[in-house]
Amino acid sequence: MTKKLSFKDYLFIGSMLFGLFFGAGNLIFPVHLGQEAGAATFWANLGFLVTGIGLPFLGVIAIGVSKSSGVYELAKRINQTYAMVFTILLYLVIGPFFALPRLATTSFEIGLAPFIDPSRQTLYLAIFSIVFFVLAWWFSRKPTKILDYVGKFLNPAFLVLLGALLLLAFWNPLGSVNQAPIQPNYQEHAFFTGFTQGYNTLDALAALAFGIIIVTTIQNMGVTKPAEIAKDTIKSGAISIILMGIIYTLLAYLGAMSLGSFALSENGG
Structure with a gap:
C-alpha cells in the first residue's frame, strides 16, 4: 500500500529541492539585477521570477507527470539520437562548462577577493578552487548522505544566515529603491530584461536532473503509485x-537599496 506523505514530508523534500536549486548564480544574479534595475526592480524581478522559478517548476512537474526515470528517458520520446545529445549537453552545462566553475569563483569573490591584492587574486583563486573542489569531492563520496547534508x-x-542578513538589510536600509538609478538596459522593457536574466540561474535545465532526485526520494519514502508520485512531486516543488x-525578490530589492552606499558591482559578487 502506498504511503501518504505528510506536510512535514513535503516541507523536507521542498527544502531539499531548494538546496539543490540554490547555487552560486541564484545568490548573485538577483542582487545584481536589483542594482542594475534600481527603481524598476519590481518589473525586472517579476520577469526574473518567470524564468528563474516558473520554468524550473515546470521542469520538476514534467519529470513527475511523465513518470520518467531520467532525462535520457524523457528526451527519448523524441528520438534516441536527440536524447543522447540533449542529455550530454544538459549535464555539461549544469556541470563542468558553466555551473561548477562559478561555484568556486562566487565563493572566492564574496569571501576572499575583497581582502586580497588584485594582482595576486589569480593565484589565490587557483589554490582556493583546488581546495574547494577537493572538499566537495570528499563530501560527495557517499551519495546517499548528500541529501541529508x-x-x-x-x-x-x-x-x-541569509535570513539574518536580509532582516538587518531591511531593518536598516542602505538606500531607497524608488530613488535608485536605472541602468540603460533596464530603462525600457525592464520585465523582459529580467525575463532573460532568469535563464542565467540554469535552473530551467537543472530541474530536469533534480526532478529525478525528488521522485526517487518520494519513492524511498514509501510512495509507489505513479499518480501519487506525480502529485507529491508537484506539491514538494511548489x-x-x-x-x-x-x-x-528580497535579494533583488536588497541590491537596489545597496546603491545608497555601494557602487554598481561588476557581477553581483
Whole structure:
C-alpha cells in the first residue's frame, strides 16, 4: 500500500529541492539585477521570477507527470539520437562548462577577493578552487548522505544566515529603491530584461536532473503509485519554488537599496 506523505514530508523534500536549486548564480544574479534595475526592480524581478522559478517548476512537474526515470528517458520520446545529445549537453552545462566553475569563483569573490591584492587574486583563486573542489569531492563520496547534508544541515544553516542578513538589510536600509538609478538596459522593457536574466540561474535545465532526485526520494519514502508520485512531486516543488521566489525578490530589492552606499558591482559578487 502506498504511503501518504505528510506536510512535514513535503516541507523536507521542498527544502531539499531548494538546496539543490540554490547555487552560486541564484545568490548573485538577483542582487545584481536589483542594482542594475534600481527603481524598476519590481518589473525586472517579476520577469526574473518567470524564468528563474516558473520554468524550473515546470521542469520538476514534467519529470513527475511523465513518470520518467531520467532525462535520457524523457528526451527519448523524441528520438534516441536527440536524447543522447540533449542529455550530454544538459549535464555539461549544469556541470563542468558553466555551473561548477562559478561555484568556486562566487565563493572566492564574496569571501576572499575583497581582502586580497588584485594582482595576486589569480593565484589565490587557483589554490582556493583546488581546495574547494577537493572538499566537495570528499563530501560527495557517499551519495546517499548528500541529501541529508543538504536537506538537514547545510540548507537550514544557509537559510538562517541569509535570513539574518536580509532582516538587518531591511531593518536598516542602505538606500531607497524608488530613488535608485536605472541602468540603460533596464530603462525600457525592464520585465523582459529580467525575463532573460532568469535563464542565467540554469535552473530551467537543472530541474530536469533534480526532478529525478525528488521522485526517487518520494519513492524511498514509501510512495509507489505513479499518480501519487506525480502529485507529491508537484506539491514538494511548489514549496521550493515559493521559497525561492520570496528570497529572489528580497535579494533583488536588497541590491537596489545597496546603491545608497555601494557602487554598481561588476557581477553581483
